[in-house]
Amino acid sequence: MINKLVIFGVGLIGGSLALALREANYCKQIVGCGRNTENLQKAMKLGVIDSYTLDAQAAVRDADMVLLAVPMGAMQAVLEQIKEALPANCILTDAGSTKGSIVGQVREVMGADYTQFVPGHPVAGREKSGVDAAVADLYQGRRVILTPTQNTDPKALAAVAAMWEVTGAMVEQMPVDLHDQVLAATSHLPHVLAFSLVDTLLNMPQQEDILRYAAGGFRDFTRIASSDPVMWRDICLYNDEAILSMIQALQTNLSEFAKLIREQHGDALYQRMTKAKQARDNYIARFEPLQSAGQP
Numbered sequence: 001m002i003n004k005l006v007i008f009g010v011g012l013i014g015g016s017l018a019l020a021l022r023e024a025n026y027c028k029q030i031v032g033c034g035r036n037t038e039n040l041q042k043a044m045k046l047g048v049i050d051s052y053t054l055d056a057q058a059a060v061r062d063a064d065m066v067l068l069a070v071p072m073g074a075m076q077a078v079l080e081q082i083k084e085a086l087p088a089n090c091i092l093t094d095a096g097s098t099k100g101s102i103v104g105q106v107r108e109v110m111g112a113d114y115t116q117f118v119p120g121h122p123v124a125g126r127e128k129s130g131v132d133a134a135v136a137d138l139y140q141g142r143r144v145i146l147t148p149t150q151n152t153d154p155k156a157l158a159a160v161a162a163m164w165e166v167t168g169a170m171v172e173q174m175p176v177d178l179h180d181q182v183l184a185a186t187s188h189l190p191h192v193l194a195f196s197l198v199d200t201l202l203n204m205p206q207q208e209d210i211l212r213y214a215a216g217g218f219r220d221f222t223r224i225a226s227s228d229p230v231m232w233r234d235i236c237l238y239n240d241e242a243i244l245s246m247i248q249a250l251q252t253n254l255s256e257f258a259k260l261i262r263e264q265h266g267d268a269l270y271q272r273m274t275k276a277k278q279a280r281d282n283y284i285a286r287f288e289p290l291q292s293a294g295q296p
C-alpha cells in the first residue's frame with residue numbers, strides 16, 4: 001500500500017501504472033506533476049490521477065513513492081527540481097527505457113551514497129503515447145525489469161517490485177549494462193530499423209505507389225515507426241553505444257544477405273531464412289503464451 005504516489009509525466013506509461021494501481025486501491029493518493037495543466041486536467045477527467053500540481057517541490061514534499069515517467073532527455077531536469085524537497089525515506093523510481101543513463105544522472109544529482117533509487121523499466125508499451133492511450137491492463141502478464149545498483153536499499157527494491165506486481169506484471173532483476181544491451185537488440189534496434197525503412201521509402205521517387213500498394217507486411221513491420229519521435233530520439237542518444245553496436249551487427253548481416261542474393265545462392269538463403277523462421281516461431285511458442293497467461 002502506498003500513501004502518496006507522485007508521477008512525473010502522466011502519459012502512456014505513468015498513466016497506465018496509475019490506472020492499474022487505482023483499480024487495485026493500492027494508493028491513498030496519486031498526484032500528477034508535469035509541465036502544463038492541459039495534460040494534467042485531461043488525466044483528472046480520465047480518472048487517472050487524484051490531483052495535480054505544476055510545482056515539483058510541493059508535489060514530492062510528503063510523498064512516499066515518486067515515479068519518473070518522462071522522456072529520457074527530461075529525467076535529469078526533473079531530478080534537479082526535486083532533489084532538495086525529496087523526503088529522505090521517499091522511494092524514487094523510474095520507467096525509462098534505458099538504464100545506464102538514469103543511474104548515472106541519479107548518482108550525479110542525488111549523490112554517490114543515495115540508497116532510495118530503484119531503476120525500473122516496464123517492458124510493455126505501444127506506438128501511441130499520451131495519457132489518452134493509458135490503459136489499466138498494459139502491464140498484465142508483461143515483464144518489468146528492475147536494475148538495482150550496489151547502493152539500492154533492499155526495502156525500496158521490494159516496495160517497487162510489489163507495486164509493479166499489483167499491475168499483473170512479472171518483475172525481474174538484471175544488471176544495468178546487460179539491460180541496455182538486451183533492450184538495444186530487441187527494442188531499440190527494431191525501432192531504428194522501422195523509422196529508417198519508412199524514411200528510406202519517403203526518399204524514393206515512386207513513394208506514392210509504394211505506399212498505395214503496401215499491405216500487411218509493411219503495416220506489421222512499420223507499426224512502431226508511429227511511435228513518439230521525442231521518446232525514440234532520446235533512447236538513441238542515451239543508449240548510443242549499445243544501439244550502434246547492434247546497427248553494426250545488422251549491417252554486416254544485411255551485407256551477407258545482399259551477397260547471397262547478388263550471387264544467386266538460393267540454398268544458402270533458404271537455410272538462413274529457415275533458421276531465422278524457426279527461431280522466431282520458437283520465441284512465439286515459448287514466450288507469448290506465458291505473457292497472455294501472466295505466468296513467469
Ligand SMILES: NC(=O)c1ccc[n+]([C@@H]2O[C@H](COP(=O)([O-])OP(=O)(O)OC[C@H]3O[C@@H](n4cnc5c(N)ncnc54)[C@H](O)[C@@H]3O)[C@@H](O)[C@H]2O)c1
Nearest residue numbers: 009010011012013069070071072074096097125126129130
Ligand atoms: N511508450 C512505451 O512503449 C514505453 C515503454 C516503456 C518505457 N517507456 C519509457 O517511459 C517514459 C515515458 O514514455 P511514455 O510512452 O509514457 O511517453 P508519453 O509521451 O506518453 O508521456 C510522457 C509524459 O511526460 C511529459 N513530459 C515530457 N517532458 C517533460 C518534462 N520535461 N517535465 C515533465 N513532464 C514532461 C509529457 O507531457 C507526457 O505527459 C519514457 O522514458 C520512455 O522511454 C516507454
Ligand SMILES: O=C(O)C(=O)C[C@]1(C(=O)O)C=C[C@@H](O)C=C1
Nearest residue numbers: 097122123124125126127187224
Ligand atoms: O509495443 C510497442 O509498441 C513498444 O514500442 C513497446 C516497447 C518495445 O517492445 O520495444 C518499446 C519501448 C519500451 O521501452 C518497451 C517496450
